[in-house]
Structure formats: C-alpha cells, structure tokens
Amino acid sequence: MASQDKLTPPLTRIVTAPRRAGPLLRVEDLSVSYGPQEVVTGVGFELGRGESLALIGESGSGKSTIARSVLRLLPGNARATGRITFDGQEILALPERRFRPLRGRGIGFVPQDPGNALNPVRTIGAQAQEAAALLDEPDKAIRKELILETFAQVGLDNPGRAYESYPHQLSGGMLQRVLIGLAVLPRPALLVADEPTSALDVTIQKRILELLSRLQQDLDISLLLITHDLAVAAERTDALVVLKGGSVQEAGSTAAVFSAPSSAYARKLRADVPALNPDRYAALRDPGFARLADGKAKIAVSGVTKTFSVDGKVLKAVDDVSFAVPAGTTHALVGESGSGKTTTIRLLLGLDQPDHGDITVAGTPLAGRSQQALHAVWRHLQLVYQNPFTSLDPTWKVEHLVREPLDRFRIGTPKERGEQVREALASVGLGEQFLSRRPTALSGGQRQRVAIARALVLKPDVIVLDEPTSALDVSVQADIVEVLLSLQAKLGLTYVFVSHDLALVRQIAHTVSVMHRGRIVEHGTVGEIFDNPRQPYTRSLLKSIPSGIEGGTHRNPHAFPLKEQIA
Amino acid sequence: MRNAYLVYAAKRIVQAVVVILLTYVFTFIVVSILPGDPVTNVLRNPQNGFSEEEIQAIIAAQGLDRPIPVQLWDALSGFVTGDLGLSMRSGRPVATMIAEVLPSTLILASMTLAFSLIIAGLIGYGSQALPRKYGQGIVRGIPSLFLSVPNFVIGLLLIHIFGFQFGLFRVIDPNSFWATFFASVTLATPISAQIAEVLVANLDNESRQEYAAVARARGLRQVRLFFLHLLKPSSLPVVTVIALMVGEVLGNALITETVFGRTGIGSLVQRSVSTQDLPVLQAIVSLAAVVFVVVNLIADLVYPLLDPRVKLVGAVRRPTTADEGSANIPSRVVTE
Numbered sequence: 001m002a003s004q005d006k007l008t009p010p011l012t013r014i015v016t017a018p019r020r021a022g023p024l025l026r027v028e029d030l031s032v033s034y035g036p037q038e039v040v041t042g043v044g045f046e047l048g049r050g051e052s053l054a055l056i057g058e059s060g061s062g063k064s065t066i067a068r069s070v071l072r073l074l075p076g077n078a079r080a081t082g083r084i085t086f087d088g089q090e091i092l093a094l095p096e097r098r099f100r101p102l103r104g105r106g107i108g109f110v111p112q113d114p115g116n117a118l119n120p121v122r123t124i125g126a127q128a129q130e131a132a133a134l135l136d137e138p139d140k141a142i143r144k145e146l147i148l149e150t151f152a153q154v155g156l157d158n159p160g161r162a163y164e165s166y167p168h169q170l171s172g173g174m175l176q177r178v179l180i181g182l183a184v185l186p187r188p189a190l191l192v193a194d195e196p197t198s199a200l201d202v203t204i205q206k207r208i209l210e211l212l213s214r215l216q217q218d219l220d221i222s223l224l225l226i227t228h229d230l231a232v233a234a235e236r237t238d239a240l241v242v243l244k245g246g247s248v249q250e251a252g253s254t255a256a257v258f259s260a261p262s263s264a265y266a267r268k269l270r271a272d273v274p275a276l277n278p279d280r281y282a283a284l285r286d287p288g289f290a291r292l293a294d295g296k297a298k299i300a301v302s303g304v305t306k307t308f309s310v311d312g313k314v315l316k317a318v319d320d321v322s323f324a325v326p327a328g329t330t331h332a333l334v335g336e337s338g339s340g341k342t343t344t345i346r347l348l349l350g351l352d353q354p355d356h357g358d359i360t361v362a363g364t365p366l367a368g369r370s371q372q373a374l375h376a377v378w379r380h381l382q383l384v385y386q387n388p389f390t391s392l393d394p395t396w397k398v399e400h401l402v403r404e405p406l407d408r409f410r411i412g413t414p415k416e417r418g419e420q421v422r423e424a425l426a427s428v429g430l431g432e433q434f435l436s437r438r439p440t441a442l443s444g445g446q447r448q449r450v451a452i453a454r455a456l457v458l459k460p461d462v463i464v465l466d467e468p469t470s471a472l473d474v475s476v477q478a479d480i481v482e483v484l485l486s487l488q489a490k491l492g493l494t495y496v497f498v499s500h501d502l503a504l505v506r507q508i509a510h511t512v513s514v515m516h517r518g519r520i521v522e523h524g525t526v527g528e529i530f531d532n533p534r535q536p537y538t539r540s541l542l543k544s545i546p547s548g549i550e551g552g553t554h555r556n557p558h559a560f561p562l563k564e565q566i567a
Numbered sequence: 568m569r570n571a572y573l574v575y576a577a578k579r580i581v582q583a584v585v586v587i588l589l590t591y592v593f594t595f596i597v598v599s600i601l602p603g604d605p606v607t608n609v610l611r612n613p614q615n616g617f618s619e620e621e622i623q624a625i626i627a628a629q630g631l632d633r634p635i636p637v638q639l640w641d642a643l644s645g646f647v648t649g650d651l652g653l654s655m656r657s658g659r660p661v662a663t664m665i666a667e668v669l670p671s672t673l674i675l676a677s678m679t680l681a682f683s684l685i686i687a688g689l690i691g692y693g694s695q696a697l698p699r700k701y702g703q704g705i706v707r708g709i710p711s712l713f714l715s716v717p718n719f720v721i722g723l724l725l726i727h728i729f730g731f732q733f734g735l736f737r738v739i740d741p742n743s744f745w746a747t748f749f750a751s752v753t754l755a756t757p758i759s760a761q762i763a764e765v766l767v768a769n770l771d772n773e774s775r776q777e778y779a780a781v782a783r784a785r786g787l788r789q790v791r792l793f794f795l796h797l798l799k800p801s802s803l804p805v806v807t808v809i810a811l812m813v814g815e816v817l818g819n820a821l822i823t824e825t826v827f828g829r830t831g832i833g834s835l836v837q838r839s840v841s842t843q844d845l846p847v848l849q850a851i852v853s854l855a856a857v858v859f860v861v862v863n864l865i866a867d868l869v870y871p872l873l874d875p876r877v878k879l880v881g882a883v884r885r886p887t888t889a890d891e892g893s894a895n896i897p898s899r900v901v902t903e
Binding site: 071073076100101103104105107108109111112113116117118119120121122126127130131134166168179182186 | 699776777778780781782783784785786787788791795796799800873874875876
C-alpha cells in the first residue's frame with residue numbers, strides 16, 4: 001500500500017472531470033475494412049468504469065484492429081464505421097485536433113512488443129517526459145520526480161538508472177514495466193493493453209499481468225485487454241468478448257463464458273489452453289514412456305560447460321549440464337530467457353564447441369569433428385526454429401524450401417527428391433497445392449508446418465525444436481503440437497524440445513530438465529517435475545502458468561513480490 | 568560510455584591519418600612510374616623556350632635528380648609539415664597557390680551541401696507532416712523531378728529568371744555572391760533529391776514502427792513526433808549518403824568552376840594538368856584524399872552519437888537469439 005500512498009500528491013493535483021453516467025467505453029456496430037476487405041464486422045461491447053474486459057481471438061480475428069480503432073491508430077487505408085463512445089464523446093467522429101487531448105490523458109496504451117515500442121535512439125527519460133508533459137506540471141524537475149515515482153510503482157528496482165538508459169539496455173520485462181508506467185502516468189481513465197505479455201517469458205508474463213491488475217485496482221482504471229490466451233483473460237478480467245473472423249462469437253461475464261462456453265469456438269479455445277488439459281495428447285504421448293526404460297540413449301550430453309566473455313566479464317552460459325534422451329522420446333529443456341537453453345542446443349547441434357564435456361548423438365561424439373563430419377551428423381539431427389515468420393526465405397516457393405536440404409545433401413535423383421518433398425508435406429498435413437506457394441501466402445501455422453516438413457525431409461532421427469510454437473496463437477499451437485506428436489508416434493522420432501511454456505511441456509514431454517542460470521536445477525520425468533517439484537525455482541515456474549482458474553485472485557493484488565528480480 | 572567513445576574516436580583519427588599518408592605515398596609512386604617525363608615533355612619543349620641552365624636550375628630546385636625513395640621521403644616529410652613543395656611552372660609554393668583558390672571552392676561546395684540538406688529536410692518534413700489533401704503527394708514527387716531534370720536546364724532557368732529578368736547578378740561575373748548562390752542551388756538540386764529519397768524512405772519506415780504509434784497514443788503532435796522521434800533514427804543512413812555525396816559535390820564544383828571560369832581548385836587543376844605541373848597535381852590529389860577521409864571520419868564519429876546501439880568495438884560473440892536476448896546478458900559492448 002506504500003506505493004499507493006506515495007502517489008497521492010499527483011493524484012490530487014490532477015483533478016479529473018466529474019464523472020458522467022453510463023459506461024466509460026461503448027462500442028456499437030463497429031466495422032473496419034482495409035480497402036475492400038472487411039476485418040471487423042458489427043462488433044459491439046461495453047466497458048464500465050474501473051472494470052476490465054478482454055477481447056479474445058486468434059490472429060486475424062480483428063481484436064487488435066478493434067483496439068486500434070479505440071486508440072485511433074488505424075493505418076491510413078483503413079475505414080471504420082459505427083460508433084465508439086468514450087466518456088460521452090464519440091471518438092470516430094471527432095477531428096484529430098479534438099481527439100488528441102484524449103490521447104494519453106483519457107486513453108492509455110500498452111503495446112504488444114516492448115522491444116519495439118520505445119524509440120531506440122532516445123533515452124527512456126526523454127520519452128517519459130513526453131508522457132509527463134500531459135500532467136500540466138510546468139516544473140521539469142517535479143515531472144522527473146513523478147516519473148521516478150511511477151517507475152518505482154511499476155516495480156523497476158532502480159528508477160534512476162532506467163530513466164537514464166536507452167531501451168536496448170533493459171530487458172523485455174523491464175521495458176514493459178516502463179511502458180505501463182508511461183501509460184498510467186497521466187492517469188488515463190482507460191488502459192488499452194494489446195497482448196502486453198505475448199513477447200515475454202511465462203514468469204515475467206505473470207508479473208506483468210499482476211502489475212496491470214493491481215494498477216487497475218489502485219488507480220481505478222478501466223482495462224481493455226487484448227489477448228489470444230483464454231486462460232490469461234479469464235484470470236485478469238471481469239468480462240470476455242470472444243472474436244473470430246471479425247465478429248463476436250460469444251460475450252459475457254468471465255465466469256459464465258469461461259466455465260460454460262456456449263459457442264463452439266469458445267469451447268475450442270478453452271480446449272486449446274494447455275494448462276487446462278494436461279492429458280490432451282496422452283494417447284499419443286504415453287506409449288513413449290515405455291521407451292524411457294529400455295530405449296538406448298539417442299543423445300547423451302555429459303558435463304558440458306560453455307563460457308562467453310562479455311565486457312571482460314566471464315559469463316557461464318552453460319555450466320556442467322548433463323542429460324540423456326532415449327530414442328523415441330521427448331526431452332524438454334525449460335527455463336526463462338538467459339537460462340542457457342539456446343546455448344545448450346547450439347552446442348548440441350555443433351554450432352558452438354563446448355569448453356568442457358562431451359556430446360554424443362546416436363553413439364557418435366561431436367567433439368573435435370571437422371565441418372564435413374558434422375555435416376554427416378546434421379543429416380540425422382535437424383532443427384525447427386522458433387519463428388516461422390523469419391526462418392523461411394520469403395522469396396522461395398514451398399517446394400524449394402522443403403527440397404533444399406535434399407539438394408544440400410545430394411540425396412536421390414531430382415524425381416525422387418520431388419517425391420520426398422510431397423511425402424514430407426503430406427506428413428505434416430499440407431497438400432500438393434502448397435508446393436508452388438511462397439511463405440507470404442501462408443498462415444503462421446502453415447509456415448511452421450513447412451518448417452517441420454523441411455526438417456523431416458531428410459528423415460532424421462532427432463529433431464531439435466526451439467520454442468516451435470511461441471510465435472503462434474494458442475489454437476495454432478495445439479495444431480502444431482498434434483502434428484509433432486503424431487509424427488513421433490509414427491516415425492519414432494526423438495525430440496529435444498526447448499520452451500518456457502511449462503503447460504505445453506507437460507502435455508508433450510516425457511522427461512524434463514529445468515535450467516536456471518546455465519545449470520540444470522532439476523531433472524526428471526514429466527510426472528515427477530509437475531506433480532512433485534522439489535526445487536523452489538521449479539515451483540515458481542509452475543506457479544506462473546496461466547490457467548484461468550485462479551478465479552478472482554486478481555482481486556487480491558498485493559500478494560506478490562513487487563520488484564522485478566534482476567539476475 | 569564517454570571514455571569508450573574517446574578511445575574509439577582516437578583510434579579512428581589515427582586510422583584516418585595513416586590512410587592519408589598511404590594515399591600520398593601511393594599517388595607519389597604512381598606519378599613517378601607513369602610514362603611521360605615532365606622534364607622532357609614540358610621543360611624541354613621548345614615552345615616553352617627554357618634554356619638549358621634554367622632547366623638544370625628547376626631540376627635542382629625540385630630535387631628531380633635524386634633517387635625516387637629520397638624524393639619520396641623528402642616530399643612526405645614536407646607534406647606532414649605543410650610544405651607541399653614548389654610549382655614546377657611558376658616556382659611559387661604549392662601551398663600558397665592552393666590557399667589562394669581553396670576558399671572559393673569551399674564556399675561553393677559547402678553552400679551546395681547546405682542547400683542540399685535544407686531542401687532534403689523540407690521534402691522529408693513535408694512527406695510526413697503535410698496532410699494528404701494539401702499536397703503530400705506532390706512533395707513526395709519532387710525528388711524524382713529533381714533527378715530527372717538535367718542540371719543545365721535548372722542552371723539556365725535560374726540565370727534567365729534571376730540574372731536577366733530580375734537583374735540580381737551579372738552573368739559575366741561568376742564570382743559575385745548571387746552567382747555563387749544560384750550556382751550552389753543548381754548543384755544542390757540533384758544531390759538534395761538523392762538525400763531526400765533516402766530520408767523519405769527511412770522516415771516512412773520509422774513512422775511505421777510500433778514506437779511511433781505508441782508515441783502518438785501518448786498524445787504527441789505530428790510536429791513533435793517528427794522532430795523528436797522520427798528524424799534522428801532516419802538520419803542515420805542519411806549520414807552515410809552525405810559522406811558519399813561529398814565526392815560528387817566536389818567533383819561537380821570543380822566542373823562548374825572550369826566551365827564558368829570561376830577561380831577555384833577546378834581552374835588550378837585544369838592549369839596544372841595542361842602544364843604537367845606535378846607538385847601541384849600531387850598536392851591536389853592528396854587534398855582530395857584528405858577531404859574524403861575527413862568526411863568519412865566525421866560520419867564515423869557522428870554515428871555512435873546518433874545511435875546508442877552502435878557498437879564501438881568489433882562484435883564479441885555472445886549467446887544471443889530471439890529467445891535469450893537481454894535478460895541477464897549485458898546487451899551492449901562499448902568498452903575497449
């Protein structure tokens with residue numbers, strides 16, 4: 001409560017206009033089109049003062065477009081019709097000159113990707129002063145005080161340093177705190193948060209969402225939350241609006257929609273939340289547990305250490321890491337950003353050499369191999385990248401993308417290669433009509449299927465999956481997971497699965513290693529880790545999984561650590 | 568940060584000096600091994616009417632009878648101390664000859680550059696801040712117009728309008744202020760267009776970035792958005808373009824001087840080429856190298872000031888991917 005007390009002076013200084021009756025934000029029959037294409041059709045909802053509402057849907061459902069209509073940040077070629085009433089004023093009809101005073105002061109905005117939401121070449125302080133300029137406080141020094149107070153309030157442990165820093169010097173979680181601070185600094189009546197945590201780790205996500213809930217309570221702000229994650233929305237908001245293809249599928253109070261969804265789409269969304277259905281893929285996965293006992297190790301990593309020196313300081317990215325993966329099973333490496341997951345798989349793939357320790361893939365040690373010998377190993381060891389939007393060359397056709405590994409390894413005649421490409425695409429559920437398409441004509445899920453087909457076409461034994469679904473919506477993620485698990489059941493593939501999404505790991509992995517600051521702090525089968533975690537770090541990770549069933553704990557906003565823990 | 572920048576700057580300056588010295592040595596050697604001995608071609612040319620004693624005196628004064636390495640060492644140490652030798656034709660110090668004509672060229676070139684920047688800046692501002700209905704499209708069309716109209720057409724138009732119609736300057740007096748002014752405008756037109764194209768493209772790109780939308784949502788006016796947010800990141804590539812353009816500006820300035828008979832480096836180059844006055848040519852080539860190196864040095868020094876993300880030392884291999892970015896790995900490498 002101390003932080004709340006600290007904020008009393010600025011609160012009294014800003015005398016808010018007398019409250020008008022009726023809801024704060026009312027959207028009626030909103031339609032938005034880009035050129036001839038209508039992306040939002042006849043959407044309507046109401047948000048009361050001090051209340052919270054979530055717009056839920058997958059990519060392309062129009063949820064962000066609605067948010068941008070409320071903020072009047074639509075691109076020039078967009079056309080919005082209908083009515084958006086904010087505090088009695090009709091936003092869409094106002095000229096920019098009359099709407100601008102509402103920006104920041106009336107409606108605050110917390111964007112999706114904190115890494116791109118601040119000007120990279122200006123200090124955070126300079127940009128915070130812009131938000132503080134809305135406070136009608138003439139003295140720059142006092143404005144700075146207010147900024148630092150707000151920074152402390154949003155949980156930045158060193159507000160002064162953040163003020164002086166450039167955006168690239170802070171982590172994503174800290175930047176999102178800065179952005180939330182800037183949004184609430186002028187005390188808006190409404191906060192629009194567009195997927196505020198989708199670019200962040202699960203643990204950071206939880207803290208940011210808790211911060212938003214708490215500020216919403218403390219400062220009596222209305223919250224319009226845009227998310228694709230039903231569990232997140234259910235935990236944080238009073239009401240839900242489920243969108244698909246630009247129109248409302250279902251709307252109502254969170255309790256009603258979440259516990260008893262009436263529309264088919266809302267039911268599917270609920271089923272796709274990994275945390276709510278830990279046994280969803282049990283039929284596909286569980287036979288693999290038998291291979292844990294008798295299968296011989298496909299991958300053995302023992303005592304691997306890798307250090308980097310940065311700024312003259314030595315950083316142990318991977319510290320004495322050992323694990324083994326039996327053939328035909330899935331091993332998950334979990335941990336937050338910076339825990340050493342990515343370095344571990346770089347070592348596993350032979351892209352970096354470990355300082356100490358041995359890595360063996362299918363009985364062949366990787367250490368000291370020439371480039372050519374590594375080439376032979378890579379045929380059996382393929383990687384699927386995190387982001388299918390950047391890992392596929394946009395100028396290539398799907399056929400070329402999937403065939404490239406075969407060309408590289410000079411496998412088969414051109415005709416056989418064509419056959420194998422079709423086969424690989426078919427195994428990920430893509431028909432021949434996709435062969436001549438380019439990545440830009442594919443959805444995120446289709447792109448990731450192409451990326452998997454590209455890895456499969458060499459018929460590898462091991463596929464390393466580097467957060468293969470983190471760039472995708474929950475519903476598309478379910479789709480990809482299903483593809484991966486059926487492939488494993490059919491072909492006996494061994495997966496090394498890197499993720500920070502523990503709910504997903506619980507659905508698909510057989511064994512789990514929890515990494516923290518370069519070390520494996522806990523290791524075991526998926527049951528051991530999830531049902532009986534021994535390390536406090538593992539328990540804290542498990543607690544950050546959004547499940548939607550905390551039910552109303554966001555009404556008790558002070559029961560969490562306030563400060564961002566900086567490693 | 569301060570400290571790291573100073574070390575970086577010092578390194579760059581040392582590098583620049585080394586490049587200048589190497590250029591000098593290189594041009595000296597090239598000139599020495601070129602066929603066509605100036606002594607035979609010029610001094611012994613009967614038309615010039617030098618007597619044998621005079622020729623010997625010039626050879627002795629220039630030290631042309633000494634071995635090439637000795638001449639090089641002599642010339643180089645002179646160059647370092649600012650002594651550029653004596654003209655082979657007039658016997659006057661080359662440094663003095665250059666100093667006489669350099670200001671006029673520098674004025675023309677820097678006015679050209681200034682006009683280019685002003686015009687490009689106005690086009691850039693118009694492309695972002697001008698509402699569509701008030702002719703943003705027209706402003707965006709200006710660069711292609713400027714690039715497609717030949718230089719002499721603009722020059723003749725300006726002479727016609729301001730020289731003949733308004734009588735602002737006398738066309739036969741190319742060294743007057745207004746003549747220089749309009750000459751710079753003419754030279755600046757295509758250069759401003761090239762800078763403006765880069766600037767507008769970058770401004771468009773920056774204004775599409777999420778941070779621009781977030782700043783707008785913070786209630787920033789278009790004017791402030793332009794000057795506070797968009798201009799600085801957009802000007803990074805412009806710095807590079809300007810550094811490249813300086814060569815073009817100088818080249819065009821020399822041509823203009825020669826064509827219009829203005830006094831300047833251009834006329835000096837023309838005279839010394841036609842008389843094979845090697846010491847003067849050598850000095851001018853070195854001067855050009857100095858200008859290029861200095862301009863690029865300035866660009867290098869400005870870059871880290873404009874963009875704090877520019878790394879001041881060679882990249883150190885760090886374990887970064889999209890997933891393991893900045894959490895507990897210091898994300899900048901600035902120290903030496």
